[in-house]
Amino acid sequence: MIGRGRFFQRAELDPKWPICFLIIVIGMILSIFEGSLGLWSxxxxxxxxxxxxxxxxxxxxxxxxxxxxxxxxxxxTSDLLFSDLIGGRATIYIAVTFAMDWRRQKLLQGDFRDIWIEFSVVAAIVVCFQLLVFSALNLALPSLTPVLFQIGLTMALFPIGYVIMATMSNTLQRLRTL
Incomplete structure (x- = not known):
């Protein structure tokens, strides 16, 4: 019996869903790697x-x-690993994703300096939001030295990560065209 109804048609998946899933998995793996870096003194x-x-x-x-x-x-994933307030970092990452939709065209038309400055502002806002949430929950202000070190180290690692990811993306694009 050959079915001819709509239930027997092949499922058509949007080809971007596997890539979206892969991006989420890579981001989660990076969050786990962040957690392992936190074990170093x-x-x-x-x-x-x-x-x-x-x-x-x-x-x-x-x-x-x-x-x-x-x-x-x-x-x-980061919230669960770092035992932060569940949803604190998730909320600010949603805001970062939304802000990137808003600022993308201006950043792509500029040079790398503009992208780096914008990222530095975003990183500072993310860390300040986490500091604000921590202070509101614990009614105490933590030491600011580790907070400033985290912002500075993230800003210093951004160009390295940017170049690595751009190189990997260009390599994958070249392999895809072969």
């Missing part, structure tokens, strides 16, 4: 925000693959 309490660097770069250059749920799931 030099970076305890001030790990660089590698998942933010990844989310920012992907939202800037591959916007069609970044959904709001992407920022939420990457942030939620």
């Amino acid at each position: 030099a970076l305890y309490g001030s790990t660089p925000l590698l998942s933010l660097i990844f989310l920012y770069w992907v939202a800037l250059h591959h916007e069609k693959y970044v959904l709001l749920i992407t920022g939420f799931l990457i942030g939620l």
